[in-house]
Amino acid sequence: MNAEISIIWDKMQKMVNDFLSLLPNLILALIVFAIFFFTARTIKRVVRNLTRNHRQARNLGLVLGRLAQGTTVLLGLFIALSIVIPSLKAGDLIQLLGISGVAIGFAFRDILQNFLAGILILLTEPFQIDDQIIFKDFEGTVEQIQTRATMIRTYDGRRIVIPNSELFTNSIIVNTAFSHRRFEYDIGIGYGDDINTARQLILEAIHETDGVLQDPAPDAIVVALACSTVNIRARWWVQPPRRADVLKVQDQVLTNIKNKLMSNGIDLPFPTQQILFHDQTEATDGDRTRQREGWPSKKGQDPQPRSISDAVSKLAQIKNQRNGNAEQDNR
Template structure:
């Protein structure tokens, strides 16, 4: 029993002696680690100070500052361990971390992908905070860009959180990327109206709207011969290119065009119309049926005579009346025979 206690005491005494021997190294290692720790904090503050002028740059500075701080602290930890344990090799720990990193990478693949995408978005800046973007079915103003996700505020007051990996690997429309933005609207006039006059009046209407830029100048183009209208496209530029500005300019431009065309100059803005043709109906004013007509082959030898709808209805009533009279006569004959 005494031998066992003596052996334990010798081990404890050896550990104490070893600790006392390592104590200077431990103190030095703590001092070195503390120096690296404060240097890391100073680097983080420096990066944040360099990027404090712009909001998006502040986000990038915060991320880069944290990365620099973590790397500096990790290096300080390696140096401190090398002082305390002279046989310690940083390469062994790096190899161990590399093997563990592969497993962690598979386990947290989506998180790491979003993190790297967030870093690349902050570095390349395809869009910035306060930009108005369109992504898939979402449209709104960018509120914040973080390392994991980007948040946008929709125009109806909702918040959408989009993972950065989706934003980085898919198409994003940035409506406020440039100072100016072009808008357009199609106006349909009647086939009997003067196209050149309508285009001139539409240009005059757009030039009278304050929100429409003079340079680049607005223009109008004939786009389509539709079923019941001749469609003319009005195009104009605005600045700034934000959503509220586009809505206001669209409201004023469309109102001015309608006032100029329809109210002041009597140019028709027709509703969709549909023409129904009857093969047994034609008016004298319709022209020569042997040469033309929708619904009747041109050049047909037997051309139906002109007939009005009222005549057709009168003929139909007469036929029905005769059929009714014949039915009564047949019924009377049967009764007489009985």
């Protein structure tokens, strides 16, 4: 029993002595890694600050900053491990990193896919920070483009996090990609109104609206002869094409158009329906060549419907005839 306790005690002493002998290297490794870690953060911040005021280079600065940070941290980790384990060589670290990379690649395929897609988005710049985009059912302003996901802020104050792989492989509408943008709205006038007069009034109302560009010039074209209206499509250009400005200009344009048309006697009709009844009678039942749908016929060719009294008399006559036949059968 004493021998076993002595063996255990010797092992514990050896472990303590090994830890104490390793402690200086461990502390030095932690210090070195901390230096590299904070240096990486500083490098990332410096790169971002250098490109902060340049819109075109902002995304490139994000990519370079994150790559520089990751490379510096990884280098610090290698140096710290070589301090703690002096027998560990650079070739062993690279081999270990390769084997681990394959395993991590299979285990975290989606994460790596989003990471690579994020890098490509930041480099190719299909959209940038502060752009307003539409992706599927989501619309808002791009707040951040991270290496894993992109965050957009919707117009009603919500945040949407979209994986970069979906953004990279699907269609995106960038509303603020260009300096100005065209908008349109269909206005229905009555069939009795003059189209040229209505078109001229619509253009005057658009030109009188603040915020509408004169070049390219607004226009108004007839697009449909609908059931109860003649539809004229008004089109105008706005700069800048941000949603708040767009809604403000559209509100004023439509208000001016409505007031201008109404004050000049142009009708803005409600949807109407005309119901036409078939003039179907007993005489024309089943004969579509003699039936019309409410339109007047030629004089003298209208089918004459039977009166109620004639129909009742005919029914009584049929009934009496049936009763007479029954009596004859009984005899």
